Amino acid sequence: MFDTITTSLPLHREGRIKMVAVASPQRNAAVPDVPAIAESFPGYRSITWFGLVAPPNTPIRAAERINRDVAEILRRPDVSGRLREMQMEPVGSTRAEAAQFFAEEAALWGKVIDDAKITIKRQQRPILRSRHPELCIVSSHRR
Numbered sequence: 453m454f455d456t457i458t459t460s461l462p463l464h465r466e467g468r469i470k471m472v473a474v475a476s477p478q479r480n481a482a483v484p485d486v487p488a489i490a491e492s493f494p495g496y497r498s499i500t501w502f503g504l505v506a507p508p509n510t511p512i513r514a515a516e517r518i519n520r521d522v523a524e525i526l527r528r529p530d531v532s533g534r535l536r537e538m539q540m541e542p543v544g545s546t547r548a549e550a551a552q553f554f555a556e557e558a559a560l561w562g563k564v565i566d567d568a569k570i571t572i573k574r575q576q577r578p579i580l581r582s583r584h585p586e587l588c589i590v591s592s593h594r595r
Contacts, residue, residue, distance in 0.1 A: 457539040
């Protein structure tokens with residue numbers, strides 16, 4: 453099972469689960485005895501991240517102000533301390549750095565999707581009735 457360190461760490465510490473590896477590029481300081489998957493599969497990484505985004509055509513000044521205010525909040529010791537307690541690393545990057553990170557993630561996972569030949573198929577008959585007919589099912593095809 454893959455899970456975030458935020459939810460897995462308390463269970464691991466209580467002895468309710470055993471961590472066999474972490475998916476970050478290197479070992480996690482909270483569990484230094486647990487190897488990183490990258491130690492056996494160089495280059496492997498799968499991280500959880502959160503980003504604050506705005507709709508297209510948001511005025512630049514508004515986006516810059518939101519970015520500045522959020523970055524300032526993330527630098528507050530009470531906020532950054534609480535996030536670190538939950539095994540999260542507050543970043544508060546610039547808009548350009550965030551755009552670069554999003555592009556890198558899209559390239560990384562786009563390659564995974566292409567290599568695994570994952571496609572989107574529209575479901576002919578919904579399993580459950582939904583008010584959102586545009587929902588799709590993702591499946592992997594091996595050729």
